[in-house]
Amino acid sequence: MQMNHFKALALGVSLSVLCSSPALAEETSKSTLYGDMLSVTQDMLDHAAGDANNFLHTNGNYDQTRYYPARQINRDNVHRLERAWTFKTEIVESLETTPIVVNGVMYVTTSFNHVYAIDAKTGKMIWHYKHKMGPVTTYCCGPNNRGVFPYGDMLYMGTLDAKLVALNAKTGKMVWETKIADPDLGYSETMAPTVVDGKVLIGTNGGEYGIRGFVKAYSTDTGRLLWTFHTIPENSVGVWATHDATGKDMLRDIKAEKAMLRKKGDPYRTLGGGVWQNMAVDRSSGIVYFVVGNPSPDLYGAIRPGDNLYTNSLVAVDLDTGKYRCHFQYIAHDVWDLDAVSPPILTMVRDKTGRKGKHKKVKGVLHGGKTGYVYVHRADDCSLIRYSEPMVSQENRWVLPTKEGARMLPGANGGVEWSPMAIDPNLHLTYAINLHQPMTYHVEETPYPGGKLWLGGAFKVIASEQQWGNITAVDYNTGKIRWKVKTEQPMIGGILATGGGLVFTGEGNGMFRAYDSASGQLMWQDKADAGVNAPPASYNVGGEQYIVVGAGGNVQLNYKRGNEIIAYKLKRS
């Protein structure tokens, strides 16, 4: 079905290229299957997976596949890819934005919540919005922003001072803003919202500050709060799980935890559980899937007895009401900050082996864990179907943090960080970018410090040990690693798969590379002046496909900062 829509859109593009008459061009650009293409309709958003002109969602579509269907740039010609234009933003700081493209207009954000509208064909600025930041912002890991969401004639963005703002997409003027939470208590926003059926869905940062996490839905027209799902229920104790999702013992002292629970009660008020990456939306069932971050404080678990639900979990809620549907917790009572962050992906997957060794296809949810495993779930009840082979080294895993520091791999930045994965549904492969970063985990008894950084210890990178990264392709139907490419530095940013049989991803050293999605063979590369640590996107203007990515480096891994948005297209032969 989606391919039919794609063909229809591609035909529309071809017609607009072929028809030089202004009248005909007007007719083709105004009359498409999905609206006038100037205003983003729900229908356009629903069919984004087959839309080879626009890039409407941070992760490509509501399923968050980051699979872009266009194949003009492909394995055979990617060697001819060259820079079409470079746009410099005003802010030289970490860039984590996914460029959003609507009918030839690109929207990007920068650190500190600047937004730019850019002509996607020429790279010329159309407008520039600077958020008037409040005096109080509380965040760790950089003043990042991951982008806007377009809906109707508006753009929506979360801000570091914990607000949701709505901008007029044509002018960049603010239409309304609303306060999401109190930044003095550690709440902030870096994720792009997800908008669907008149609702703006947004979570919160703050897992390092003792917040109580949530996902909220606001009305698109006025910013009225429609519902709140608390990611930390008032009973956060759970089932006293002793083993993680892969069956490994987490060495919990359940007896001591139960004694602490009797003494102090449920710790839900300051238990963390941020949601700071986009949610997947199953349009057929009306269910929203997201992953919940770490408990607070990160390393000192004694003060927060129980499983700390729903931290480190995949959670599903009802889109209309925010009511709980199901969850799966990867690590109960985490004391390593190996939370669930990378956005979940919806796709059809092979279920567990049934009777007579037969497999059924079911709607599945994929998540790339900070543990370095890809987890595959059933969408209907969140249960785990399988987990992959580990993509990164697992050394001393679940050693308990000590005062002196205990070495463990993965390090606290994880085997996969916030970086979104991509899939190629034809190859049933998911692509993740990985980190190998040995760390020591230190614990220290620390009472709640009232909205200040609350780690309950420290994570330290072991400077004398080598670090590196990987790009890994995992068959989500078997859990086997199909291919893996090693990179010289730990990877952070994101990845894009395309119908041209390619995956694109960038590195901290400025390299931006394309690989054969089936084999991992390096096909093309370019070097930027700063770290390429943002998720790439793709779009089509005037019959030409572009690949676009931000090169602004990264605070978390201290990769060289910059301020460039770089667009590539094929050199004419």
Next chain:
Amino acid sequence: MRRCFALCALCALLFAATTVAADEYASVRDKLATCVPCHGDKGASKIPLNPILAGQHLHYTYTQLKDFKSGFRKNAIMQPMAQLLEKEDMLLIARYFSEQKWPKGSSVADARQTATGQKVVTGGQCIQCHLGQFEGASGVPRVAGQHPAYIEKTLFDFKNKVRTNSPAKNSLIKTFSDDDIKAVSAYITALSP
């Protein structure tokens, strides 16, 4: 003559209005004056053990004043002074200092201090909060260009739990050796964002 008088009166009124609007710190002027002996004119301290406040982030200075008042941060001089401040005073004072220009620093780090300092702050992931040039943001202080002696004392105070109002620092800095602290202090204060 009458026209001239009227014009002058109008100018005087306009000037007065401008003056009133400009002095949004009128309610804390007397309190700001008490800062000068230790923190210098407009917060540009020249005393090595007293921090520069000029150009420091509003949220950070406000939080420190709040912590002095509550006793979360202990200091024999600052605690009694903070007792006299209401929340609005603290916010105004913090804003006043944040709007002043950070004085040009002159400290330098040698090659050994730079190498050690870089290694230690990388291991401690300090940049995640203080940002690449240690310019800080909002509740995280600027330390680039701060007096090295003050930063060194602060780091030792965190290590030895003399200062406890930022517990994550206690946990991290206690893993630093004394030599590491000296090198880090020299390195990060010599940076110029």
